[in-house]
Amino acid sequence: MTILAAVHDEPIAPVISPATAENTAENTAPAVLSLRERAEVDGVRFILAVFVDMNGKPCAKLVPTAAADELQDGALGFAGFAAGLIGQRPQDSDLIAIPDLDSYIPIPFVREGLAIVHCDPHVNGKPWPYAPRVILKRSLAALAERGLTAKVGAEVEYFLVTKDENGKIVTADTRDDGARTCYDARGVTRMFDHLAAVSDAMNTLGWGNYANDHEDAAGQFEQNFRYDDALVTADRVVTLRYLISVLAEQRGMTATFMPKPFADRAGSGLHFHFSLWADGEPVFPDETDARGLGLSDTAYSFIGGILNHASGLQAFLAPSVNSYKRRGASTSASGATWSPKKATFGGNDRTHFIRVPDNKRLELRAGDGSANPYLAIAATVSAGIDGLEARTDPGDPCGPGESRATSVTLPQTLLHAVEALRRDRMLLDSFGTEHPVGEYFANAKEEEFLSWHNTVTDWEIQTYLTAY
Numbered sequence: 419m420t421i422l423a424a425v426h427d428e429p430i431a432p433v434i435s436p437a438t439a440e441n442t443a444e445n446t447a448p449a450v451l452s453l454r455e456r457a458e459v460d461g462v463r464f465i466l467a468v469f470v471d472m473n474g475k476p477c478a479k480l481v482p483t484a485a486a487d488e489l490q491d492g493a494l495g496f497a498g499f500a501a502g503l504i505g506q507r508p509q510d511s512d513l514i515a516i517p518d519l520d521s522y523i524p525i526p527f528v529r530e531g532l533a534i535v536h537c538d539p540h541v542n543g544k545p546w547p548y549a550p551r552v553i554l555k556r557s558l559a560a561l562a563e564r565g566l567t568a569k570v571g572a573e574v575e576y577f578l579v580t581k582d583e584n585g586k587i588v589t590a591d592t593r594d595d596g597a598r599t600c601y602d603a604r605g606v607t608r609m610f611d612h613l614a615a616v617s618d619a620m621n622t623l624g625w626g627n628y629a630n631d632h633e634d635a636a637g638q639f640e641q642n643f644r645y646d647d648a649l650v651t652a653d654r655v656v657t658l659r660y661l662i663s664v665l666a667e668q669r670g671m672t673a674t675f676m677p678k679p680f681a682d683r684a685g686s687g688l689h690f691h692f693s694l695w696a697d698g699e700p701v702f703p704d705e706t707d708a709r710g711l712g713l714s715d716t717a718y719s720f721i722g723g724i725l726n727h728a729s730g731l732q733a734f735l736a737p738s739v740n741s742y743k744r745r746g747a748s749t750s751a752s753g754a755t756w757s758p759k760k761a762t763f764g765g766n767d768r769t770h771f772i773r774v775p776d777n778k779r780l781e782l783r784a785g786d787g788s789a790n791p792y793l794a795i796a797a798t799v800s801a802g803i804d805g806l807e808a809r810t811d812p813g814d815p816c817g818p819g820e821s822r823a824t825s826v827t828l829p830q831t832l833l834h835a836v837e838a839l840r841r842d843r844m845l846l847d848s849f850g851t852e853h854p855v856g857e858y859f860a861n862a863k864e865e866e867f868l869s870w871h872n873t874v875t876d877w878e879i880q881t882y883l884t885a886y
Contacts, residue, residue: 453519453535454486460524463531467494467515468656469539470550471502472859473737474790476660479515492516492540503862504539505548505855513539513546521653527619528664536653547853550792551652557796557848558648560803561694566701568799571645571691571779572655575787576662577637577679578609578671587679589637590671596636597751605632609639615665616641616658625654634752635683645691648795655688655791675787677736678744682751685744686787690795692802693779694720703777709814711765712777721763721772721780722812723805724798728761728771728826730842731784732835733863734797738788739870742831745786758783761826764816771828774815784828793859800848833867836860 457465467489468478477496481489488494498506498513506513515537522535539549546552561568578590589595594605606613613630620627626644633640641662643654659675666673678685694701694716704714713721724731736745745757756768763772763780773781785794804810816822829835839845839860846856 452487453490453517453522454483456519456522457483457486457524457533460533461531462524462533464529464533465489465522466525466532466534467517467537468534468660469513469515469537470656470790470792471504472548472550472790472793472862473503474550474656474788474793475502476656477501489515489517490519494537496539498539498541498546503859505546505853505858511541513541513549516540521650523623523657525619525623525661527615527622528661534657534660536656547850547855548858550790550796551649553849553855554649554652554792554796556850557799557803560848561799564803564806565696567695568648568795569645569693569695570648570651570795571642572651572791573640573642573687573689573691574655574658574662574675575633575638575640575686575688576659576673576675577635577686578612578639578666578673579637579679580671587672587674590666591637594632594636599632599636599638600634600752602632606630606639612666612669612671613639613641616662619661619665620658633684633686634754634756635680635685635750637680638684638686645693648799652791652795677738677741677786677788681743684750684752684754684756687756687783688785688787688789688791688794690782690785690798691779692720692782692798694802700778702779705777707777711774711815713774715809716806717777717780718812719805719808719810720802721805722810723802723808724772724782725761725763725812725826726805726810727797727801727842727845728784729829729835729838730845731797731801732829733832733839733860734793735782735785735789736835737790737793737832737863738786739832739867741786741788742829742835745828746830756783757786759828760821761828762816762821763812764818764820767816767818769819770816797845797848800845804844831867832863836864836867 462483465481465486466478467481468476470476492514494515495512498504499508517535517537524533538551539546579587580590582588591608599605617627617630620643629642631640662673702713702717705712707713758771762770764770766775771784773783829838849855
């Protein structure tokens with residue numbers, strides 16, 4: 419919920435590691451350092467080689483720096499079926515993790531001598547089409563064919579919890595129990611050590627942390643970093659979730675990105691801020707815009723594409739059963755849910771599906787804490803491209819709190835979202851046509867819904883046990 423007025427300012431310069439500094443010294447031809455050489459310069463002992471499955475679960479192997487050449491040469495194999503939802507069967511060939519050296523960063527604030535590098539899974543020498551990072555790269559390549567690049571900012575929200583003597587989750591800060599705790603100065607002060615550790619980590623990495631706040635619900639926080647290229651931001655969301663989780667565990671807490679861990683409180687979103695650029699210049703602003711938002715025709719077409727595919731997009735923006743407990747909530751302890759229910763767009767109004775806080779960007783507010791950033795960004799970019807190709811007109815923006823009779827009501831459950839995705843051929847095909855990646859994801863999410871649906875809950879016992 420942070421006001422992101424500066425999210426599309428120029429990015430700040432990162433804190434350069436010794437390896438990077440050596441690689442970019444003034445008046446010196448850049449030396450191409452290997453992964454092992456970079457790690458050795460930085461005093462790194464182990465490298466966490468990471469990729470995520472389609473659910474966003476981080477998978478990794480801890481590689482000694484002495485074996486980094488083998489990692490870079492493609493010798494690190496994973497049993498894909500065991501890793502998670504990534505399109506493999508037990509009999510399939512290994513996933514080979516190929517590191518992206520541009521994503522390499524030391525993370526001594528987690529463990530001294532540790533670094534992390536994001537990897538692209540390959541199978542039999544080719545990028546694996548079910549790998550989320552590979553999927554995002556494909557969507558961004560399609561955008562590049564049109565002379566455009568996407569820059570993205572992300573708002574990561576989460577709860578800090580522990581378990582009581584009965585195994586029930588409770589707010590980690592026992593004094594954080596009010597109904598209206600958003601921006602509470604006392605709450606952030608009590609969690610200062612954790613929040614400061616995460617902030618220091620982000621700034622050490624050069625991400626430009628500019629705000630850390632107590633969110634709407636008791637026990638809920640948000641920590642922000644500056645926008646960057648879409649792939650960089652997706653990598654950073656995955657890294658930040660890992661950092662927040664590990665640093666919370668070091669203090670005896672659990673950080674959860676679950677959309678709605680408490681029935682009576684607002685849930686956790688993952689809001690994305692999108693802008694399009696051409697030749698290093700933003701293409702969204704147009705001061706002559708008669709609709710009042712200061713946007714170009716390109717921006718409106720991009721918005722129109724997203725709105726046209728809003729229902730199917732929810733399978734990627736809100737991909738869990740729990741997502742729709744947040745979406746379907748009528749209120750919360752604070753009086754607001756901050757979760758849009760219709761596919762609307764408007765100005766600086768947080769009730770809309772797409773909020774336009776200024777003419778440089780749009781904020782997509784339908785994502786939640788369970789979203790896989792690679793898939794969510796990829797699907798949104800694909801929907802936006804479809805709008806650009808069709809020159810889709812989204813109509814006039816809605817006023818504060820308004821919707822139109824034609825505004826689509828977003829899916830009410832994960833099953834409804836899956837059905838909407840299956841009807842959206844463009845979205846399904848955007849994940850590739852040679853392999854049924856979209857259908858695979860839809861089938862997995864339907865199974866997830868049915869698994870939950872087949873579980874007898876306390877609500878059913880209370881409602882039906884003696885009802886007949």
